[in-house]
Amino acid sequence: MEPRVHRLVAERLAVDDDEIAREVSLTDDLAADSLDLVELAIDLEAELGITLPETTIDELRTYGQLVDVVEARARERRASEAQAESERAPTWIWARIVSGQPGPRSSFEQVGWLTPYTAETIIDSALRAGRGARLEMSVPPDIGGHALSRLRAEFSWLRQRQVGVRIRRDPALPPAGLAM
Numbered sequence: 001m002e003p004r005v006h007r008l009v010a011e012r013l014a015v016d017d018d019e020i021a022r023e024v025s026l027t028d029d030l031a032a033d034s035l036d037l038v039e040l041a042i043d044l045e046a047e048l049g050i051t052l053p054e055t056t057i058d059e060l061r062t063y064g065q066l067v068d069v070v071e072a073r074a075r076e077r078r079a080s081e082a083q084a085e086s087e088r089a090p091t092w093i094w095a096r097i098v099s100g101q102p103g104p105r106s107s108f109e110q111v112g113w114l115t116p117y118t119a120e121t122i123i124d125s126a127l128r129a130g131r132g133a134r135l136e137m138s139v140p141p142d143i144g145g146h147a148l149s150r151l152r153a154e155f156s157w158l159r160q161r162q163v164g165v166r167i168r169r170d171p172a173l174p175p176a177g178l179a180m
Contacts, residue, residue: 001071004047009063012040022064030063044070050077090114091147093139094173097125100132100162119154131162138170 010017013030026032032040037060041052050073060066090113097108108125112118126135135158139148148167155165 001048001074002067005044005067005070008043008047009040009066012036012043020063022062022067024063025061026063026066027061034058048074050074090118091139091143091151092173092176093118093137094170095122095135095137097122097129098134098136099129100134101130114151123155123158126158126163127161129163132164133162134164134166137165137167138173139167140173140176141169141171142175143169 006017006020009015009020009030013026013032013036015030019030024030026037037057038054041057045051048070050070052069052073056069060069092112093110093114095110099107108129110118110122110125122135122137126133135155137151137155139151143151148169152165152167155167158165
């Protein structure tokens with residue numbers, strides 16, 4: 001985190017890297033005025049996905065304090081995201097992996113809640129099926145677009161291993177929350 005803060009401070013305040021150290025005063029040593037600090041906070045918020053209230057910005061004196069505040073805000077954001085993720089109900093899925101190897105086609109099917117363990121099992125089976133294998137996954141018809149995109153992103157890296165991935169909504173599956 002600190003290298004990103006360092007880079008943004010150097011860019012925003014137009015100072016050399018060697019002028020920035022933890023004990024350096026943002027206003028006295030780096031000549032930042034209140035507008036510079038607000039613009040720096042905006043840059044940090046945009047790049048790091050955090051929020052820096054104006055009262056926090058007003059209390060900052062040194063570069064080290066800025067780094068500490070940014071790291072604390074980033075930890076808070078990650079903790080909040082982890083909490084939200086842990087409260088998210090798993091998705092009911094049907095998955096099939098069809099082997100891409102020559103010879104008789106073999107397949108693996110999995111039906112149930114998509115937990116981290118289930119995802120790991122599906123990925124392991126897809127990788128064992130080898131190059132040219134296909135992962136076909138169906139999810140409930142009412143799953144949201146964001147959840148569907150997140151699911152596609154979770155398995156998309158299999159394409160780099162020459163495993164085809166197709167994840168789609170299936171009207172034959174029960175709506176989310178009703179699957180058993």
